[in-house]
Amino acid sequence: MTDIFDNTILCKNCNLKMEKVAIERNGFHLRALECKKCGNKIIHPEDLKEYDGFQNLKKKNFRVKLRFVGNSYAVSIPREIIDFMHEQDSRMKEMVDLCLEEMGRVSLSFD
Numbered sequence: 001m002t003d004i005f006d007n008t009i010l011c012k013n014c015n016l017k018m019e020k021v022a023i024e025r026n027g028f029h030l031r032a033l034e035c036k037k038c039g040n041k042i043i044h045p046e047d048l049k050e051y052d053g054f055q056n057l058k059k060k061n062f063r064v065k066l067r068f069v070g071n072s073y074a075v076s077i078p079r080e081i082i083d084f085m086h087e088q089d090s091r092m093k094e095m096v097d098l099c100l101e102e103m104g105r106v107s108l109s110f111d
Contacts, residue, residue, distance in 0.1 A: 009042065050087075
């Protein structure tokens with residue numbers, strides 16, 4: 001199956017060939033085409049779909065339980081978040097970095 005961006009796409013405003021560019025939003029690398037004359041951009045539909053999924057997931061607020069396990073506390077990460085991250089990066093590690101950012105705020109890093 002071929003990719004839609006492998007074809008020549010003309011700008012609807014200028015009728016000139018659009019060039020491939022990369023756009024970064026919130027850590028996402030989006031494939032796009034841009035008209036160098038008028039600046040019109042088209043983002044790849046698959047990348048846009050994944051980015052929209054991220055935006056929808058980001059809007060959700062998950063309430064999880066703090067549990068005591070051995071000498072530590074544990075918090076479960078909702079499967080919806082982990083599944084989304086696995087789709088984006090199949091090399092996701094099982095170990096994560098944990099950091100106390102400020103009073104009342106802890107962050108996890110999966111990279």
